[in-house]
Amino acid sequence: MASPLVFIDGDQGTTGLHIHERLRERNDLQLLTLPAAERKDPRRRAEAINASDIAILCLPDAAAREAVAAIENPAVRVIDASSAHRTAPGWVYGFPEMDAEQPQRIAAAHRVTNPGCYPTGAIGLLRPLVQAGLLPRDYPIAMHAVSGYSGGGRPAVEQYEGPSAAQAPAFQVYGTALAHKHPPEMQRYAGLDHRPVFVPAYGAFRQGIVLTVPLELRLLAPGTDGKQLHACLARHYAGTAHVQVIALEDTQALTHLNPQELNGTNDMRLGVFINEEHGHVLLSAVFDNLGKGASGAALQNLELMLAPT
Structure with missing residues (x-):
């Protein structure tokens, strides 16, 4: 054959x-x-x-x-x-x-x-929680993501690697019209009732992504806490080859997220950071925008x- x-x-x-x-x-x-x-x-x-x-x-x-x-x-x-x-x-x-x-x-x-690069992280974090009933479908989702400049294609690569690279900004937020092409994809496959607010940015590094979604526990289903959110994600991705969920004890020791940590791989690492005092949870996804993305x-x-x- x-x-x-x-x-x-x-x-x-x-x-x-x-x-x-x-x-x-x-x-x-x-x-x-x-x-x-x-x-x-x-x-x-x-x-x-x-x-x-x-x-x-x-x-x-x-x-x-x-x-x-x-x-x-x-x-x-x-x-x-x-x-x-x-x-x-x-x-x-x-x-x-x-x-x-x-x-x-x-x-x-x-x-x-x-999938789009940013939606890979957003859907990877949100869909299991929505399907499990832990995250309401009508939750007002807002997310922020920073990608390497290669996510902008040839124009962005030329800006950062071409003759005028010295003038390229170290960090730039874009999509300020809130009309980015990715939210419809995120909404559909995450199972959300409403279009999420999405704020993307480029950093002065070639590739890699950190995407974060903040949640307020008071707006979730009654009795839901951060440990339940983490357990849901851990169950969903157990046994998968390319998506890992950081253990809760490890997130407690993390003080920063490196967008380039998984560059050159097809892996994605998800995190659940919990502040019980304030009732806040931060969901995170780290992966290579040219790899898993x-x-x-x-x-x-x-x-x-x-x-x-």
């Missing part, structure tokens, strides 16, 4: 390059790429995607929609790393740890949409889709 043919459309972008680097040495699949002169040729791209077994789209949203529209071969399966299809009907959400059945759904899917997630989904049925 021939090895599966995988086409990376957009293999010169940040996510595509990482995926290409991870796959090019493998001998259990064939990797299809286009020469530089043909990468923007719609006809050649359509030929390539229709010739593949699995296409991984590492493209801007509009280009990803065009690529999917060009598929005529019903056997072609797609992993879309853009945000074009994250809430679209007929697409399976590519977060395997979301629930116990999600790996099977991804494995059987023809269309898989990779992008290329690593795509490769995790690829492995599931390639697995024998």
Whole structure:
């Protein structure tokens, strides 16, 4: 039997390059790429995607929609790393740890949409708590996240690594219009009734994320405390390969969170920090925006889709 043919459309972008680097040495699949002169040729791209077994789209949203529209071969399966299809009907959400059945759904899917980097942390923290009834669906969620500048794509990388890098800010909050593209995805897959308030930022480091969600215990279900929240997350992710929940005794000793701690991995580490005196809890997620938040997630989904049925 021939090895599966995988086409990376957009293999010169940040996510595509990482995926290409991870796959090019493998001998259990064939990797299809286009020469530089043909990468923007719609006809050649359509030929390539229709010739593949699995296409991984590492493209801007509009280009990803065009690529999917060009598929005529019903056997072609797609992993879309853009945000074009994250809430679209007929697409399976590519977060395997979301629930116990999600790996099977991804494995059987023809269309898989990779989660966004920030939503990976937000959904990873909130969905289990909402499903368990510990976090009300109508809780007024507000979250803050700091990502490495690679999350901004080529323009941000050029700002921090190009000729004017010395003038790049050490820290910048953006999305102040509160109209970022990620909250609809967060709301849908976390199971929230209302759009969360999301405040993102970039730091002067290349990759890594810290995302935090503050909670007030007085607004949760009666009798809910921080230990119950932690126990819920620990149960949900027990036995998963890529998501860990920090033990409560370890969070008590932590005085800071390092966004770069898990760089170069496909792991995500969740924390529950409790201040009983004030009735406050801080949920945290640390992971690599180019790993679990992008290329690593795509490769995790690829492995599931390639697995024998």
